[in-house]
Amino acid sequence: MPYRKATNCIHGRHFEAKEGTNTPIYPSSVFRYREVDQNIYPRYYNTPNQEVIIEKLCKLEGGHRGILFSSGMAAISTCLFSLLEPGTHMVLSGSVYGGTFYLVEKEMAKRGISYTFLPDTEVSSFEAAIQDNTRVIYLETPSNPLLQLTDIARVADLAKQRGCITVIDNTFASPINQNPLDLGIDVVLHSGTKYLGGHSDLCFGVVITSEELYEQMYPQAINYGGSLNALDCYLIERSLKTLEVRVRQQNANAQQIAEFLETRREVRAVHYPGLGSHPQHELAKAQMQGFGGMVAFELAVDNLAETGQFLDHLELIQPALSLGGVETIICSPSETSHIKMPKAQREAIGIREGLLRLSVGIEAVEDILYDLNQAFEKSHQVFRQSQAV
Numbered sequence: 001m002p003y004r005k006a007t008n009c010i011h012g013r014h015f016e017a018k019e020g021t022n023t024p025i026y027p028s029s030v031f032r033y034r035e036v037d038q039n040i041y042p043r044y045y046n047t048p049n050q051e052v053i054i055e056k057l058c059k060l061e062g063g064h065r066g067i068l069f070s071s072g073m074a075a076i077s078t079c080l081f082s083l084l085e086p087g088t089h090m091v092l093s094g095s096v097y098g099g100t101f102y103l104v105e106k107e108m109a110k111r112g113i114s115y116t117f118l119p120d121t122e123v124s125s126f127e128a129a130i131q132d133n134t135r136v137i138y139l140e141t142p143s144n145p146l147l148q149l150t151d152i153a154r155v156a157d158l159a160k161q162r163g164c165i166t167v168i169d170n171t172f173a174s175p176i177n178q179n180p181l182d183l184g185i186d187v188v189l190h191s192g193t194k195y196l197g198g199h200s201d202l203c204f205g206v207v208i209t210s211e212e213l214y215e216q217m218y219p220q221a222i223n224y225g226g227s228l229n230a231l232d233c234y235l236i237e238r239s240l241k242t243l244e245v246r247v248r249q250q251n252a253n254a255q256q257i258a259e260f261l262e263t264r265r266e267v268r269a270v271h272y273p274g275l276g277s278h279p280q281h282e283l284a285k286a287q288m289q290g291f292g293g294m295v296a297f298e299l300a301v302d303n304l305a306e307t308g309q310f311l312d313h314l315e316l317i318q319p320a321l322s323l324g325g326v327e328t329i330i331c332s333p334s335e336t337s338h339i340k341m342p343k344a345q346r347e348a349i350g351i352r353e354g355l356l357r358l359s360v361g362i363e364a365v366e367d368i369l370y371d372l373n374q375a376f377e378k379s380h381q382v383f384r385q386s387q388a389v
């Protein structure tokens, strides 16, 4: 019987030296070659410490082969540049991670690759954007920062009918909450820096796919050289052991926090796929096994200065970038991820100055709720101006 995810997070392949339950660290860039049928080298992504992580992540995502990279962006760029050739076109869902947006904007045209960013996450928009030369359809669901969903199975079906390869950035959901390969997607990638690492101290990325697409990407991965060292691999393996319990707790905390935020008069809107009020709650139930640790909410304020006053009153929750760690952090997308987007354009897609993005950690949820509550109380003056209280 196949093991469940919690078990696969912990157990993996063991190597020749069976003296312990943990994989030995091989701090070698040099490996003997006469006894083995392949050359082993860190930049060939095949050292024992790299392989044990890839095997684990393949099991968690339901994929056959994978490559472990030194950042999420190394995974994304290697994947896209190996699938797209001059003269081809790609379709991307409306809100993708800022770094992906800049990669596409800066690097595709000069390689003769064209692209279309969609205005929303509707399947009909994907369909309308596909051209005869479209090779890749790229999705991110739930999206950053508004937690909008794309119907993964329907986009995967559409892509198959039109001969396109589907790639999904599954960072926000983690493999515990969503397995796109099971829904027909061809390539899953992650910024492991987030949930997979989970302790805000690692930077890595991963691509998981089929044997055939792996063969297409692997030579490029060797040429681009974004590989990872054995010591980081050891920390990743250690982090993955607790992935399932961390994400399970993050899901539970985020649900309670989202429900609390919905009751507050100081909050204009809460975006969380686990809420009945989320417009795609039914889709979330169908394609996710948990609703995740990311919650977005909009304060009843008029500008960034007022949002800043609320942030200044938080004591436990740190205003910080990135996401997916064990500690709860918060950021204002208008001042961080979307700062380079003109204000009018930002607001047109729903990123107003009162919007906050919370990456929920695994602290006692009562303490997170207490912190939010006391910050609301201390910010009364701000909310009185906007007549929220």
Ligand code: PLP
Residues within 6 Å of the ligand: 071, 072, 073, 074, 097, 099, 144, 169, 171, 172, 190, 191, 192, 193, 203, 204, 205, 322
């Ligand atoms: N994808 C998503 C959804 C992200 O949030 C990030 C980073 O914030 C990345 C990809 C890029 O990952 P990295 O920073 O590990 O290169």
